[in-house]
Amino acid sequence: MRRITLLIVSTLAALVLLFSYRTSTGGGLPGTTSAAAAPGVVPDASAAPPAGSPSRKPAVRTTTVNGTVAQTRWGPVQIQATIAGTKITQVRVLQHPTGNSHDDQINAYALPKLRQQVLQAQSARIDGVSGATVTSDGYRQSLQAALDAAHGG
Template structure:
């Protein structure tokens, strides 16, 4: 009898732990500030600080393009602001905008990151500045993902690569 109680209690604890470990994602809930790309509830310009307040002087808005499979640098003479594709991740879209001067990355501005709940905002506020620093230092999209924010990192890298691909086209 005692053995059954221990097994039942252990199974219950394991089941509850697994349920608590799941992270539900509900798209389209409460809108945050500034949304781009026609999606609601996905904007993230307030919680993920952009690295620059560059103006949008040229370039094309993100609509379609490469998924980031190529790793080409921009032409040396390329200058302007280019918006990467909004990349859907498990927790929401990620989109960046890159400013180039003479083919070199001068600024990366985050337009969208997952911000559904406090944990999303916490991860974005930790990962985005690190990813931006790495992108500026590397001068391309070949940067490492941030541990603990893998989906956001991969979305950031793919959106950055699509912006660089648009600059190269």
Template sequence: MRRALLAITGLAAGTTALVVLKGAPGTGQAAQDRPVAAAPVAPGGAAAPEPTPGATTPSARPSASAKPTAKPGASRTPAARGGTTARATTAAPRTTTKAPTVTTRTVTGPTVAYRYGSLRVQITLSGSRIVDATGLDMPVGGQEGLRADDVQARYSGSSGEVVAKQSANLNTVSGATYTSTAYKQSLQAALDKA
């Protein structure tokens, strides 16, 4: 009789220890091997609602009246025992940064005297990029004015060669070599100043 009582008590203690060490119902090996995408099925055959990210499920949160049954230091989670668990992930919070403000500034090169007059070049920069260029104080009228107009048309403006090349390394305008050279000199000085 004594042996039977000890055997039953030992069996009950062993079963209790096994249940405690294996974890709560639903966290056994069968639950661990279930694919993450499969929805858990509630009693009665209906699919259980999907958990929201960051929310704790009732089985994961102990109730206030529940008393710990495991020994201190013993872990009951499958991940701590080397198993894998499906964990809801949340996206990192987005941080918004204000785009850097691009400053637009105007730089004017020195006046360059040449055979047919004098001129200076003014450039507009957005950040470090040239967005516009124009020749100032260029000769007007006569043969010198026509040469200056040709140089202005070729080099200046937001679609001119200065903006396209972003430098003073420009092609010389045919028939306006002196004006082209003076324009490039003033432009280079403006770029150096910028």
């Protein structure tokens, strides 16, 4: 009888500990911001030429656009792209998973590589980074939304 009671109590204790353990996928992620930049074209106050400036060749149109927030398994990913004419000239990460030190370590390695791949490919058709597949997929998704918004707007 004592063994059965001990077995039941220890099983219940183990279950309570197991269900109270917080993982990086549970609920709100510590360290992530819930405020996302609005998707779409970012207004540029410097786009209009100054009054009285001499007329020259038309300047290349530069557009900065925010992608949608891609909700991934590990947290949100949002990209901002700057496009001059038809060339992607800059890619910034507005949001990325930062739930724990492991996420920070992976993203410190992966995000610069993803940026480099985009600037080389000049599109969202990139390989991604091994070991950061979920973040790579969210990066691609947000970047593609930004590119779609830039070409549509």
